[in-house]
Amino acid sequence: MARKTVVTGAEHQGQIPPGAPPTKTAFAFDDPEHDDDLRPSSLSEVVGQRKVVERIQIILEAAQNRGDALGHLLFEGPPGLGKTTLAMVLPKEMNSDFQITSGPTLRAPKDLLPYLTRASEKSILFIDEIHRLPPAVEEFIYPAMEDFRVDIALGEGLNARTVNMTLKPFTIVGATTRSGMLTAPLRDRFVNRAHFDFYEHDELATLLMRNAKKLKTSLTEEAALELAIRSRGTPRKANNLLRWTRDFAQVRNAPSPISEAVTKEALAMIEVDAIGLEEMDRRYLTTLITVFTGGPAGIQAIGHSMNCPPDTLEDEVEPFLLRQGFIQRTPRGRMVTAAAWEHLKIEPLM
Numbered sequence: 001m002a003r004k005t006v007v008t009g010a011e012h013q014g015q016i017p018p019g020a021p022p023t024k025t026a027f028a029f030d031d032p033e034h035d036d037d038l039r040p041s042s043l044s045e046v047v048g049q050r051k052v053v054e055r056i057q058i059i060l061e062a063a064q065n066r067g068d069a070l071g072h073l074l075f076e077g078p079p080g081l082g083k084t085t086l087a088m089v090l091p092k093e094m095n096s097d098f099q100i101t102s103g104p105t106l107r108a109p110k111d112l113l114p115y116l117t118r119a120s121e122k123s124i125l126f127i128d129e130i131h132r133l134p135p136a137v138e139e140f141i142y143p144a145m146e147d148f149r150v151d152i153a154l155g156e157g158l159n160a161r162t163v164n165m166t167l168k169p170f171t172i173v174g175a176t177t178r179s180g181m182l183t184a185p186l187r188d189r190f191v192n193r194a195h196f197d198f199y200e201h202d203e204l205a206t207l208l209m210r211n212a213k214k215l216k217t218s219l220t221e222e223a224a225l226e227l228a229i230r231s232r233g234t235p236r237k238a239n240n241l242l243r244w245t246r247d248f249a250q251v252r253n254a255p256s257p258i259s260e261a262v263t264k265e266a267l268a269m270i271e272v273d274a275i276g277l278e279e280m281d282r283r284y285l286t287t288l289i290t291v292f293t294g295g296p297a298g299i300q301a302i303g304h305s306m307n308c309p310p311d312t313l314e315d316e317v318e319p320f321l322l323r324q325g326f327i328q329r330t331p332r333g334r335m336v337t338a339a340a341w342e343h344l345k346i347e348p349l350m
């Protein structure tokens, strides 16, 4: 069967919330723009995330043996950890078609309908940011997920009627950074749910060595580990820091393979610190410390003080700070911990 991939520019960019103000520094470490050139093209190329990958291997094999479509899959976890990547690998493993769209671009059922009717047997329909599907679209998707059927309302008033349309058995893969925002009925329709976690340093170092080759450059083992340590457990960051380090080394005429010392210099220039905190993270912590005397403070208030959308903070900044033990989320708000004071070398006020 011929494989086709439908990726349209605007929708692909749906990863960035529309209208979000530019909150990043000139060098955007989170930039998803270059994701595609370093994306693994098979499951065997996927580094780390073992638990998720092993489960997917089983689901894949079982479905293939039965000749069925995969059960619908929900991927949840912070940005840049490989949700889109794994979704794109599935159709390659199954030799089936792939379509991609995202919650915010599906404003009404009519926006989703073409994807559903185009979905071929066993194909994957990837819906990014599925927590942002409008309720009307969500309701429209239920019968499609359960019975591979859509109910289309035609006309109004006395002439109104519903037409049923049968779909091919296909698979929806939903991705979300906020599984808590998903409605229970939508959640329940996903047979398989996988939670993506931050990567270990050695996993990222492996990924960096491999991707350095793809980018036609090379790193010493120490340089790769240094980059890994500063990538906040996130492959997208690792890749972007790698690209920056390559550019830096090239312009400075640094010898190949790129050394740990050159890597450190490159990262110092973009103000990524020894554990990977960036300007945004430091600004978050210092705001919490100076404006809110360490907290507790609500995310809305922190967002206002930083002039940054609270959603961005919740999705992109807080997960790593939480995991690092630099902040706590309490019922009364966010609080900074002693570890954060220490890391920033600020004496607590009390």
Ligand SMILES: Nc1ncnc2c1ncn2[C@@H]1O[C@H](COP(=O)(O)OP(=O)(O)O)[C@@H](O)[C@H]1O
Residues within 6 Å of the ligand: 032, 034, 035, 036, 037, 038, 039, 040, 045, 046, 047, 048, 049, 078, 079, 080, 081, 082, 083, 084, 085, 086, 175, 207, 235, 236, 239
């Ligand atoms: N497990 C992985 N193995 C190899 N590369 C990965 C992995 N996870 C992510 N990446 C890389 O990181 C980039 C961002 O991943 P992506 O799947 O777009 O993240 P998400 O969809 O979770 O935000 C991808 O382009 C890919 O190159």
Ligand SMILES: [Mg+2]
Residues within 6 Å of the ligand: 015, 080, 083, 084, 085, 128, 175
């Ligand atoms: Mg993605």
